[in-house]
Structure formats: C-alpha cells, structure tokens
Amino acid sequence: MSLYPFARSVVAGLIKPTYRIKVEGLEHFPKEGAVLLCTNHISNLDPPVVGVTSPRKVLFMAKAELFDVPVLKNLLKNFGTFPVKRGGGDREALRAGLKVLKEGNVLGLFPEGTRSKDGQLGKGLPGAGFFALRSNAAVVPCAIKGPYKSFQSLKVVYGKPLEMEKYRQEKISPEEMTAIIMNEIDKLLKD
Template sequence: MADLYNVGKNLCRAILGPLYRVEVHGRENVPKEGAVLLCSNHISNLDPPIVGMMFPRPVAFMAKEELFSAPIIKHILPHLKAFPVKRGMSDRDALRKALAVLKEGEVLGLFPEGTRSKDGKLGKGMAGAGFFALRSNAVVVPCAVIGPYKPFGKLKVVYGKPLDMEKYRQEKVSAEEATAIIMNQIAELIKKYQ
C-alpha cells in the first residue's frame, strides 16, 4: 500500500508540479512523527493531490463519497489512503476512520470549509476540524493553497507552524471555537503569502 501511495505521489509531482510551478513554504513546520491534522483552504478539485504530494508524510484524506463510485478513481483512491465521507450528514464510519488515523499517529487531511470555494476566498469552517482536533492528541498543521490554478503560473502551498491543541482541550472549547482558531491560522497564512 505504501509503495502504491508513493507511486501516486511521485506521478502527481511529475505531472502537476511543473504544470502549476508549485512553490512550497514551511515544510520545516511539519512534525516528522506523531498525529497531525492537516487543515487547508479549498479552492480547486486539485487541492488534495497538490497538498498531499508536497507534504513530507503520507496523508489520509477524507473524500466525498461520490468519488468512490467514479469508474477509475474508485480503484485508485483507497491506495492513496483516501476514505469516503457522506456529506451533509453525520457519518459515524468516517468519523471512526478519521480518529483511527490520528490514533495511529498518522496524518489526516481535511478541508474544513467542507466544499470548494466558488470565489477563491476563505469560507467559514465547519465544526468537523475542531472535533478531530479536540478528540485526538494530534497537532494541527494549518495549510494555505494560494492560486490561481493557471497552467504554468505559480501556485503556492504554505504549511504553517503546528498548533498544539492541548490548551483548548483543557479549556473545553467547543468544536466550533476550535475550528475558528484553525481557520484564523489559515487566513493568516493566506494574508502573509498572497
């Protein structure tokens, strides 16, 4: 499985890297081990491969359930560590899978907005990101994808400093409040690197 993940990652790098001239900032902010909740803004359908291929560790992304019905993609996604989530409702299987990824000390990738931004601006984050941040021992790595996605234009992927959520766990902040903290960090990265 790891081999297929690396093959997919290298293939994405070979095709998408030169096409969008991806520039990465903050790779040094990524913890080398331990559970990480990677939270990014969402401006394109290409965000998951772009964010994942540049991240130094394998990333398990939650992906909308519909993708797992697409003819070719449905066979590829599981090898890329993606797993389905039903949108618009509470999906207990997806919640359990996501928490298991973090419990195993791996990286869970999320787009807290829940859907792609139509205008490229950062939207409101949903409570899911805060839920996972508070219910696990993961640190949160905020991420900003700064476009636009124009062939041979420049695209930036920025990984921010990890957020230790332990203080917020002890203060018993709500999932919504935790998500707002995470979204604020993503907004700061966009502002700084745009």
C-alpha cells in the same frame, strides 16, 4: 511496491512544473506522530498538490460521491482515502478519521467541506474541531495560494502547529476550535 510513492512521483512530475509550485513552512511539519492537516479548498487539484508537497503521506477524507465511480473508488482506496457523507455527522467517517490519527498518521481535511466558488476562505465545518479536540494530533494549518493557472506560481504554505493543549483544557466546542483553525489558515493566506 506500494502504489502511493509511485503515484506521488508521477503526479509531482506533472503538477509541480505545470503550476510552478513553491512550498514554504515544511520545517513546521512534524516528522512523526499524528497530524491533522487542515487546508483551504480552491480546486479539485488541492488533494494531489497537498499530497506531493507534504513531507509525509496524507490520508484524506473525501466526499462519498467520489466512491460511486468504480475506477476512482479503487484508486482512492489504494491511497488510503476514505468517504464522508456530507450534510450531517457521518459517524463512520469520524471513526475512520480518529483511527488514522490514533495510528500516528497524517489526516488531511478541507474544513470548508467543499471548494470555494470565488477563491475566498469559507466557514469551516465542526469536523475539523472534532478531530483536533478528540485526538492528540498536532494540528497544522495549510494555505494553498492560487490561482491554478498553467506556468504561473502556486504557493503551498504550511503553518506552525497550533498550541492544542490550552484549547483541550478549556473544553471549547468543535465549532469554536474549527473557527480558530480557519483563522490560522486565513493568516497564512494573507501573509
């Protein structure tokens, strides 16, 4: 038996009632094929929250420092999470992310690269734009609307996939594409 479904049900049983999670927009989430899922980042709990609310298994890119903790390293690898060295172009992480998408899976990214200190949406890094432009994945924006407070409502909103063909044809830069993705996340946060 795979560890992912078991862990997902355990985590869902703990997180969903504690944070009274409400989910919107699941009808927008592609049922099959590659998906680049781009989400704002307000808490360490964001990956498990997205993991238990997404209709499909999400493979995350996570900061390399997390893989320095022996027990956590094994757990992350069992969930299909792979490391990224922050602060520069990590070619190995970029290849791993493209492989996830090429295999038709869901790649989960937090384009800001780090948690927001004030809950406000920060500037996205070009990696999200790189994956969006270099793959044939559907790009799905997602907003986590906090705060993470016990027994208060937390909302996860999945937006409609972006119309990527026009951006790919226009040959825009990864930075420009990331800005478009971040704008879509911002719209979901403000709705």
